[in-house]
Amino acid sequence: MNRATLIAGVAGGLAAGALLAPATGTALGKLERARTAAAGARAAAHAPARAAVPLTAxxxxxxxxxxxxxxxxxxxxxxxxxxxxxxxxxxxxxxxxxxxxxxxxxxxxxxxxxxxxxxxxxxxxxxxxxxxxxxxxxxxxxxxxxxxxxxxxxx
CATH class of the missing domain: 3.30.70.60 (Ribosomal protein S6/Translation elongation factor EF1B)
Structure with missing residues (x-):
């Protein structure tokens, strides 16, 4: 391996990382929203039943x-x-x-x-x-x- 090949490989890797960064950020944002929704659903499932509301006086x-x-x-x-x-x-x-x-x-x-x-x-x-x-x-x-x-x- 010569020095030019090594520099080209590092530059290509940095360019690919720069191109994939927006997609990775979007995926991580969606993952965070999904985890928040799942935690909310678990909390709602384990929450105590709502208080009984009187139907009449x-x-x-x-x-x-x-x-x-x-x-x-x-x-x-x-x-x-x-x-x-x-x-x-x-x-x-x-x-x-x-x-x-x-x-x-x-x-x-x-x-x-x-x-x-x-x-x-x-x-x-x-x-x-x-x-x-x-x-x-x-x-x-x-x-x-x-x-x-x-x-x-x-x-």
Whole structure:
């Protein structure tokens, strides 16, 4: 190896390094942004679940600290109101309600005026309980049957 070849090789290497420097800087910048995004995603994945936001005001929520307790309390309330009005509760069962909600499948029957009055009391009085779906059918002797699903917020 002579001196001219060595100088040409060093000069060529420096020229190639100078030409590749912008591309290397861009790649390193993209790598840094990708690492930052990955760290943010890991932090979000390991972060505690967000705080439960109340769906309704405290006075309108179903009593109980969870869905099962709220469903039991609401079923008891419906049965008490039905007994006061002379209406038969054929079914008061909990069905999946969603996050912060409790859902009851109700089947009520009795004299027409009493059933209508009971449905009105269920929806008007606190805690807030609304029929999401319902169906009314006539029974023999002037009676009614109301079947439906009622929804309330427990959180």
């Amino acid at each position: 405290a006075g309108l929520r179903a009593p109980g600290g969870n869905e099962a307790a709220a469903a039991a309390a609401l079923a008891q309330r419906v049965k008490r109101l039905a007994a006061d009005g002379g209406v038969l509760v054929e079914q008061a069962a909990r069905v999946p309600g969603g996050e912060g909600l409790v859902r009851l499948r109700l089947r009520l029957s009795g004299p027409d005026k009493a059933v209508v009055a009971l449905a009105d009391r269920i929806e008007r009085e606190a805690p807030l309980l609304r029929f999401a779906s319902w169906q009314v059918s006539a029974l023999a002797g002037g009676g009614l049957r109301v079947e439906g699903e009622a929804v309330a917020a427990w959180r």
